[in-house]
Amino acid sequence: MPSKRKAVASKKIKATENSDPSSASPPNSDRDTASTSTGTTPAAALPSTNNGNTDSILDRSKARFALARPYDTLLQQKGGALSALTPAEQSAWLSARIASRLARRPVFASSTAASPPSSNSGSSFGRDLRGAACGGGPKTLKEVWRTVNEASLPLRAAAVPLVKGLEEGISVKEFEARWERKVWLTCSDVASRCFKEKRERERRGEREEKTGERVIVTGQEIFEETGRRQQMAALRTELYGGGVRKDGKLAADPEWDDVVPVVLEEPEGALAAIAYPPEYAEAMSYLRAVMQAKEHSPRCLRLTEHIIGMNPAHYTVWLYRAANVFALKLPILDEIAWLNEVALENLKNYQIWHHRHLLVENYFPTIASDPAAISAFAASEREFLRQILAEDTKNYHVWSYRSYLVGKLGQFDSAEELQAIEAMIDEDVRNNSAWSHRFFLVFSNPEHATPGVAATEPDPKVPQAVVDREVDYAKGKILLAPQNQSGWNYLRGALVKGGRKLGTVEEFASGFVKGLGQGEEGEQVQSTHALDLLAEIYAEKGDKEKADLSLRRLGQKWDRIRVGYWEWRRKCLETPA
């Protein structure tokens, strides 16, 4: 903080030299109020009262109010009845009242609009004067001014009203500090208007009158204006409280001066209308404006980041951001680095993944002919995917992106990719997303996948060595947790792809089912999925009876919740293929 104060101080000196108070910082509100007595503040120039030690500004205001109305005070002192005053005093009192009213009257206001003065005046002179105030001729008015003049009444001071509201309870010193800040605010406002004016002249392409050079708003000026508006906003809040309409972050930013925000009003009776936080509502109104103008610029990019920070599920903003990135030809890898942070903070968001998809679509052509660059990119993406999947191991959108990326970058044969997936299956053998990805890596590899063959159909092009490897892999994992359906689905899928009979794993599957149909004691099932597969294997072999028994036992005991399905499967046995 000390360095900041120092900076403020030096700036202030400079400002004094330039006699431009608006570029100085506002009076520091938390400083020792004693400094206001140094004579540098405008408050010191105020007419001082005869009671300089008055604590409350209200007291001082009352004292001045009384001083400005000497005959009212006199009247009060004499008990409040006009008859207690001498005729001369009466005349002066009345003239003062009328004159102060006349003084406050708008210059061109019709005289009939003036309100009649107090009606408790008893003297004839008073009645004359009243007539004058209500529209009397210039002659009577002349009389009033003469009286006022002779009595040396402080008419102008009398026009100052008593303080009210916010300022009523504060001390004189506080009031003076406040006053100082109000002056600063006014000066800043003038400077801010000058800035906007210059901006406008720059936009119109005008030239300086003296030098003939084009009007240009410098970066320094924008920087100063930004700071000025922030200070003004803070000061307004401080002086007038939160009830005053505050300018939003963007409205206060000179960078956005040229944009007229498009504010949307919800129609009457709109359903599920959201009470938007002001910051969000403001940002959206600027977004609508720049989208409408089809603007692509660094500030638009920043605006999208601002909105995404508040609502990452806003698909319109994401697509607009992508359009900006591409239009500005920004380095894609920078955008990806930014996106990594956002993704890690918003694990469940899926707009992020489409954005990434678009970035890769745009980036890939630039590295397509450079295998080293592709490998490097694949490696960095793999590292990021490792991080995000460590947080959320089955995130659907991450896995969908991963399969897209493998296809795009041709990573089917990448040992690293396969190892990364194996590591995840080793971490949690029940992670079905990892199993699915492995199936894709192996069986959708364009090296040996026939295009157009459905996922549940045999593919004659798949090498038998690959099928062997995958069958063995699945078997090994099933042994770790025989009731894990992921392993069984994979095993069955691999057999079908390889065009093999399910019976080729009968022995393996039988290992998890003992004593089928041999009563409650003898029958042991370690895996309902093994029994399910065995039922298919028996049917494949034509052993309907055993198949039927397997399905019956599944429905009766081992997997009762699915009894409707097992019964249907039994009916399938009866149906000729």
Next chain:
Amino acid sequence: MANRQRPPPAAARQPSPDSDLVDEEIVFDRRSLRLMIPDLFTQLPPVRDALVTETSRVQDETVSVCLPSLSGEDESVEYNGHGVPGLSRERHVNFLRKSLGKLPGAYVAADASRPWYLYWCLSALTMLGEDVTSYRESVVATARSMQNDSGGFGGGGRQLSHMATTYAVVLALALVGGDEAYEVVDRKAMWRWLCSLKQPDGGFQVCLGGEEDIRGAYCAAVIVTLLRLPLDLTPESPAWTGDSSVNLLTGVADYVRRCQTFEGGISGQPNAEAHGAYAFCALGCLALLGHPARIIPSYLDVPRLIAWLSSRQYAPEGGLSGRTNKLVDGCYSHWVGGCFPLIEACLGTSSSRITGDVAVGDPAATSSTSTTRSKARLPPAEESLFSREGLIRYILCCCQDQSRRGGLRDKPGKNSDPYHTNYVLSGLSSAQHQWELDEPEETAASEGAADAVWAVLPYLDGVQIFDNKDRVRPIHPVYAIPQQNVRAMKEYFQQKQGF
């Protein structure tokens, strides 16, 4: 890798008749014994692995939070003789009506999905028997503010039109019904916009420059058929070839087929993992392109799909999960549960055996490469392919927010929200009803099954574990809104000449 032994979840201590019971355990289980709750829903499954991994840990945790609700252990809830609480209609209705009102600033994350709130809330209110026509004027005004001149509806005013939000707005308009609501849609602009999203590979982008996935295909099929839009492509469409036989629905079924995975389920886009939400999109989409009994077996491996769908139901929870080795979640009551009526229609009844040949008139069949699929005859599903009792128990015991808040939810311990409230109720509706589809005619028109006549009946087989007053209204198995709303909207646009 963890090799610890896997202990049973805390709440799942099972008294076995052979063991000596301590008094505490008798007290613990007395309530559920008094109620007629099959032990299938109060005990751990008979086959469990010892190996502990993250998946088994969260699965055990889920069973633990569900068991007290399933066993009638919640003191604050009233159970019927089957150990099932009633449907708290009034609280759910209040929750939904509130969600349609002014939402606080914290809902800013929902700024791009407000049309969904309209659809979810109105649809759920309708299923609960509420009259939503009083919302017509508000829906009309809200929908208007979200429509773009270039066609379609965005998530809010001046937002890019999106397939999902457009789908939601169209359904919301159908739910409140009436000419004024139907007339909101600029159908010509809508048609042009859909053409601009149609891709050469048959699928649809969800918005201009957005991703292509099976949601896009399902939403497009719903929008096109409900609004009776022409199928012709505009020359501006990315899929336009100049060949007039290529239209908006060409290749959609093939795209769906490419999304079936080796597990039998359906993924969001080709080469991803099978997921429940996409299974419904796939079947719903196909059911709009042709007669389910013909088109589904033509493009999908039905036995594998049924095996996968059936595997989504777990015990003791009774609820459905979205993927292999993932947890049950109330919303899959619809996404997976809603597949069964379509699958059953595809299998037909015993009196009608469908062979699965694609009729020549099916628009989707013309470019198909998959008609060579083997046509094994499949038996009809005389009984349910899934446990309706299990699903209904999960919904009524575990998915209701029993606090004053109301609404339905993913699972105990989660907050209710309009999304879950709607899809849990949709699932409840399909579990409480059965659908029959008219026989496909040999000379099917190109309209496919968009006009198929579905007949609905309350499901009455077996023991009914819920009270009759808790039966919610039936919904169309494809459009997921009441049948009469579907019919009224289609008829309105059918009678219109041109746009």
